[in-house]
Amino acid sequence: MMLALELFRSIPRYAAARTLGSRMPGLLVGPMAPVRLVTRDEPPVRHDGWARVRPLLSGICGSDLGVVTGSTSLYFSALVSMPFVPGHEVVGELLDDATDHSGAPLPRGTRVVIDPVLACAARGLAPCPSCASGRTNLCNHVTVGHVSPGLQTGFCRDTGGGWGEQLVAHSSQLHPVPDDLSDERAVLVEPIACAVQLARRAQVPSGGSVLVSGAGAVGLFATLALRELTVAGRITVIAKHGRQADLARSFGATDVASPDEAMRAVRRATRALRVAPAPLPGPAARIVGGAGEMLLGGVDVGVDAVGSTGSLDTVLRSTRAGGRVVLSGMPASADLSPAWFRELEVAGTYASSGDAFEVATGLARLAPLDGVVGGRYPLHRWREALDHAHSAGRLGTVKVCFDVRSRA
Amino acid sequence: MSRPGFVLEVDDRTPPLVVHEGEGFRLETFPRGTRVVYPPESLPGIRDADGAIRRALLEPTNSEPLPVLLTAGMRLTIAFDDISLPLPPMVKPDIRQRIIEQVLTMAAAAGVDDVEIISANALHRRLTAAELKDIVGERVFRSFFPQGALYNHDAEDPDGMLFIGETDRGEVVEINKRAAESDLLVYVNVNLVAMDGGHKSVPIGLAGYKSLRHHHNSQTMVNSRSFMDHTKSAMHHSAWRMGKLLADHLKIFTIETTLNNDVFPDSYGFLMKREWEWGVRDQASMLAARRGLAIAPKSVRHNLYQGMRAPYGLTGINAGETEAVHELTVAKVHQQQMVEVQGQSDVLVMGVPYVGPYNVNSTMNPILATCMGLGYYFNSYRGQPVVRKGGAVILYHPVEPDFNQLHHPSYVDFFEEVLSTSTDPAVIEAKFEQQYATDPWYIHLYRTSHAYHGVHPFYMWYWAAHAMDHVGDVVWVGADRKAVERMGFRAASSLQDALEMVSGTVGRSPSITYLHNPPHLIADVR
């Protein structure tokens, strides 16, 4: 038996999440959360190639919070299997001998990080076209095979997740952690791998200007990856809180601006023209809305690293004609007129594939990541942990983790 | 009889003194022994202003009378100082209107057809039609504006500027083409403070970035001691060189006017009285004004202050050859504003009022407040600065980070981007000035909207360069802490706190001088 946090189907709580989620998030990460702490059986190893992993640290990701607070799009409802144990940013140690994704042997006790994507290999299927081309994050078979539906570990009923004391992972998901990499850095490998993926998807032209809207974990790691892996010139980061701004600079941002200064900062950085509609009288503006300022000209690549309407709107309005808008994290709805009018390329970026984990491990080792994990909670203090994660930016925290072994 | 200015020494009989701070004022109790510099009382205004104007035009200094210079078929251009003068704007009729009307009357009599009237706003914002009308009057406005013959100078119009030549120091002289190609340029000036006028009128007022960068830079400004004294100002020396070159190419008839110190309307009369002479009525209206300002929402307060018009009286008008005229003008300005001050002090206290040259009908943003305090007021001296080298300056202003998006778009960027990188005028100049001066959006807004040029905030910062170079400590009383910190200064909640903060630089019992300004004054420090 093991202790785990479980996300379960609760119609009233789900309804509450949908209706109140945006207004009273405190309620949702608190009493109304569709999460419970349970003692349940460890997930069994049913097939070859799977091994048991004991999570050491497990991060709380924005998408996890999205599921808890009901802000996640219903689009994903068919891609998960309830009830599941969340947690896909995991550093753990092997309880069985196994091999890693490339087939190299990993003795039990090895520390590993997990690529959470449950692609064809893990499901015991012949590779789909995506998997065959090496882009496992785009696998078409995430609902079939001998594992229950679930796009990732942490959204699947059968595998368990990082927010429990044990999970099972397929060898294709396993990446060993070098000995000199601390747990606190290793737990960041998965989100950094996503950022690596983002940096590759961004296709920044040489010396090109980049706007990263948002300086939470996603935005900061994106900044880090863009600076380290691409030939980007000026990187402008929109940061809401003071510590975020400092970190963004240390991760390679050229300039940092607050959200209400975003358009102005981009304009200055790119010498674009800024146009704004004639202001409407107060009440009319409140009713009509939408008529905001925009840039003619702007950044070559805009990255939405928040997933809010405002952020995406800013990015769409401040990317130059023919530029590229990268959606990182689950996007909210926004006015797509600029994408049409400015012929923007809108690119998604989801999870990671290829050698992203190796590159991310390298980054995690070198980047100034000390103190990025700003909160460690035992599982039974999950309400505090979720609350902290929910207002992490304001509290000067980038990443909140469950310290799964801790009982304190 | 107007009494001369003098230096008060605060003793135990001295009532609290008025200190201006943006759109408001406070009563401050200064430590005993503080020197307070009071400007001379207002000189009596000339009763028959129109007569004085006519005399000046008919009997100019070092020049033929204006009617002699006007001939049929000639090309005449009249340029005038823009809305940055006087401060606050004067009650109608504006003195420029009276002068321009008489010049035009004479031009009409001489049969001059080709006349254009230009607001000499250099890199300042374009004036709105209403503002132009306020300055030149309804008659002139109706006769010239609809035909496009009354307009704002556009320094970024590639076809509108004419390269005149270079001075012996290699300074490019380029001014408004229409003005440069005229047979006669009449310049109508309002000489509010000693820095205005002379060769600052045409070579600066009608110039563009190419010319201005030779004297509007941190190096020149540090060496202008002060820019209120054109004989000791590197900026004025450069302008004078340009003016001399220009005078060889172009016939300029300069008209300069001086005003008295009536800067507040009657209802705020107490602000122009010496505090210990306040009667019951003054005290009552002060208390009422204080409460009114406290209760008024910000917008109301703003409109109240910006709507204030000064009942200035004309103290002098001189016309003719620029340099000769300017000597007479400066003498008159000194008569109205000069106060003799014996020796420097450790701390200089100044209250920054609600209006400066660049926020008429607009907002005084932190950069303009700095320019007003450390630029204009700090430099209001002759001889040596009022504060000793390495001393401290204490300023009063709320310094709210409010920017007028219409008028000051580049200021916002300057504040957010440039000042967060550095506050050193020389560093800023080297790193950012070019970028801002050539930014197409700023140029677009300057030409078509009502925005100050992209490079203008840099000039404001250079204006304060001499002060920043000279003093050790700058503390703002009652200011927004964040905004002030961004500019590299510190904020205090009261004068006592501010003195405490600067005690590291100037000691526990520093000598303090407070400039009781406005009305305008120049401290002649011996």
Added chain:
Amino acid sequence: MTSPVVHVAKHVLSGALLRGARQDVRTVARGWRWGRRSMVPRSAEPYVPAQTTEPFPTAWARTPVATVVRDGLQRFGLRPLMHSGITPTVRGLDVLDQLVGPVVFVANHTSHLDTPLILCSLPDTWRRKTAVAAAADYFFDTWWRATSSAMVFNTFPIERRSGSMSATPGDLLADGWNVVVFPEGTRSPDGWTRRFKPGAAFLSQTQQVPVVPVGIRGSFAAMPRGRGWPVPGRPAVTVRFGEPLLPLVGEGPREFGARIENAVALLVDEDATTWWDATRRAARGQTPAMSAPDTAQWRRVWDQTRPPVVRTTRRIWR
């Protein structure tokens, strides 16, 4: 952005308005010395134009309404108050029976008691029509002192420093008001009378009104300079009115002034001794000069603080 109405309402309801106003008023009251003389900083004194004192308007105090109010105040307030503090004795009022106003009452002046003493001694009809000349720089320097003294005592301001008399006393006499004048110009520091200034004589001459001399004895002992209340024990004070004097033809203000001074001295002497003795001494030119003898200060004060002996036995000549 809150609406202006909300802003103002908040400002008022939160008490910020009142707090601010109280603070400001306190600052101004202290800084500008409300209720006291306003001060000019020492270093600013050369730059302050010479004070042109505007005469404090007192005409309101002589309107019928003010007169009625004052009558009540004096009768039911001042008189009982005075009798609670001192024991006044009034002699010689019969001289007034022969006169019709207006007249100038001229008295020696040693105490703040003198004005209420004279006023309360007068018959009601005279009292109601009597005004008192008071030093502008003392009684009229602040509005509250000026207003209250004009209300209770019907004072009007005169300049005692500058030689020229203000126009008011003449106007008052012309309007039919009796005027009380203390020609010494100030209260005596030691109880002895100082030289009379010629103003009262001049006034009488220009307006052709009689001067009624008044001698006051004992008020210095009762309440000298510096005291705010009479000494305990209800000390005796006497007020003695003398025969009216009129300027003679060809007499200058100086000579007439000397005559008035002698008349007051005679009254004081008479009060101390008897009319007969005093008159005889006067005929011999031996009226004790009121002007202080050239002795030590303490002896002068000692002399004057001896309470007057008020004879109550009936005398033939009184």
